[in-house]
Amino acid sequence: MLNEPSVIAINLHKNTVVAVGKAAKRMVGRTPPHIATIRPLKDGVIADLDAAERMLRLFIQKAHPSRFLAKPRIVVAVPSGTTSIEQRAVKEAAYEAGARRVHIIEEPMAAAIGAGLKVGEATGNMVVDIGGGTTEVAIVSMSGVVVAKSVRVGGDELDEAIVTHIKKEHALLLGERTAERLKIDLGMVRAAVPEADPVGRHRAGLTVPAQDGLLGPDGDEPAEPAPAPRGWNPFRSRPKPESPAPAAAPRSLDPKTSAPVRGRDLVSGLPKTATISAEQISEAIEDQVQAIIDAVQTTLDQCPAELAGDLLDNGIVLTGGGALLRGLPERMGEATGMPIRLVDKPLYSVALGAGRCVERFQAMRDVLLPDWSRR
Numbered sequence: 001m002l003n004e005p006s007v008i009a010i011n012l013h014k015n016t017v018v019a020v021g022k023a024a025k026r027m028v029g030r031t032p033p034h035i036a037t038i039r040p041l042k043d044g045v046i047a048d049l050d051a052a053e054r055m056l057r058l059f060i061q062k063a064h065p066s067r068f069l070a071k072p073r074i075v076v077a078v079p080s081g082t083t084s085i086e087q088r089a090v091k092e093a094a095y096e097a098g099a100r101r102v103h104i105i106e107e108p109m110a111a112a113i114g115a116g117l118k119v120g121e122a123t124g125n126m127v128v129d130i131g132g133g134t135t136e137v138a139i140v141s142m143s144g145v146v147v148a149k150s151v152r153v154g155g156d157e158l159d160e161a162i163v164t165h166i167k168k169e170h171a172l173l174l175g176e177r178t179a180e181r182l183k184i185d186l187g188m189v190r191a192a193v194p195e196a197d198p199v200g201r202h203r204a205g206l207t208v209p210a211q212d213g214l215l216g217p218d219g220d221e222p223a224e225p226a227p228a229p230r231g232w233n234p235f236r237s238r239p240k241p242e243s244p245a246p247a248a249a250p251r252s253l254d255p256k257t258s259a260p261v262r263g264r265d266l267v268s269g270l271p272k273t274a275t276i277s278a279e280q281i282s283e284a285i286e287d288q289v290q291a292i293i294d295a296v297q298t299t300l301d302q303c304p305a306e307l308a309g310d311l312l313d314n315g316i317v318l319t320g321g322g323a324l325l326r327g328l329p330e331r332m333g334e335a336t337g338m339p340i341r342l343v344d345k346p347l348y349s350v351a352l353g354a355g356r357c358v359e360r361f362q363a364m365r366d367v368l369l370p371d372w373s374r375r
């Protein structure tokens with residue numbers, strides 16, 4: 001399997017490709033003016049058709065190194081709610097890049113399949129895929145997406161929020177990649193305790209007790225990082241007596257609480273190092289995290305009654321790289337009163353799901369979007 005970031009670096013003088021994927025991503029923010037790093041699939045839709053074609057062509061060659069001329073069947077995952085015109089553009093790019101047949105699947109459906117959910121059954125499952133550009137929230141049942149919401153808040157926006165915050169607090173300008181590193185190394189989602197009701201709250205028909213000791217009464221200093229158990233995380237107000245409590249295995253044994261970063265001092269204009277704390281990162285990303293939680297709650301509100309019961313049993317499945325943010329599964333469980341499951345390899349769910357559709361094409365046809373524009 002090929003898993004590469006959708007970035008291409010192009011030399012504008014010679015109109016040649018300098019790098020694609022991981023190599024191109026490393027160049028972001030480091031190029032001279034004549035080399036452009038382009039994300040042709042910004043926010044999941046095609047922003048630059050020519051660059052998208054060239055990137056796909058190189059990815060196809062990478063995936064089929066021995067069969068250079070092979071014309072593969074391609075399944076492309078797009079955000080739910082992508083218009084038919086946008087879908088057409090995606091298909092055109094993939095055909096131009098050398099595909100024999102192109103099929104489209106909605107990202108949350110691909111994520112659900114990649115997470116191993118039985119999407120064909122008449123039971124509701126909720127998937128929240130927190131990617132770089134978008135967060136996709138969807139309820140799937142019987143091979144289809146029943147309710148979906150796609151918001152343009154994802155990991156990239158968290159990075160931007162970190163840049164903005166550090167600029168304000170430290171007069172220090174960070175690069176995009178540096179902000180992403182900070183997010184991954186220090187990022188930590190706060191356990192929210194509403195100020196008006198510090199003892200508990202009522203959401204989704206369940207009373208949710210506040211997590212003691214996570215936040216001070218003023219909601220500023222976190223005393224201890226929340227333990228981050230993996231796998232099913234039965235919410236504390238709905239214990240499952242038959243299953244043993246998950247061992248409190250923190251995702252990272254020794255989460256860093258601060259880290260030095262380098263950027264450009266906005267006052268002197270010179271390179272400068274500053275120490276950034278985990279708490280600063282939590283503060284920086286809070287609004288975006290809340291926007292993700294809000295999208296989940298809005299979707300839950302739109303859930304048909306019959307499926308709501310299924311969701312309580314099946315819980316919410318978290319996929320996408322953003323799901324790896326420490327404390328996010330716990331926060332979502334707290335906010336929704338639902339059991340949350342973080343999948344094993346969240347960065348791969350969509351690719352795994354789309355891959356399954358290629359491998360088992362006939363069996364999986366139902367989950368693909370109908371093809372109105374046969375070539």
Ligand SMILES: Nc1ncnc2c1ncn2[C@@H]1O[C@H](COP(=O)(O)OP(=O)(O)OP(=O)(O)O)[C@@H](O)[C@H]1O
Nearest residue numbers: 044131132133134155156184320321322324325347
């Ligand atoms: N350990 C981590 N903690 C927090 N965020 C992470 C971690 N690892 C990766 N990410 C973030 O996950 C995002 C990438 O996730 P993913 O690969 O699922 O997105 P994508 O599929 O490329 O984007 P989209 O679905 O929006 O098209 C990036 O923003 C990255 O910074």
Ligand SMILES: [Mg+2]
Nearest residue numbers: 131132320350
């Ligand atoms: Mg994705």
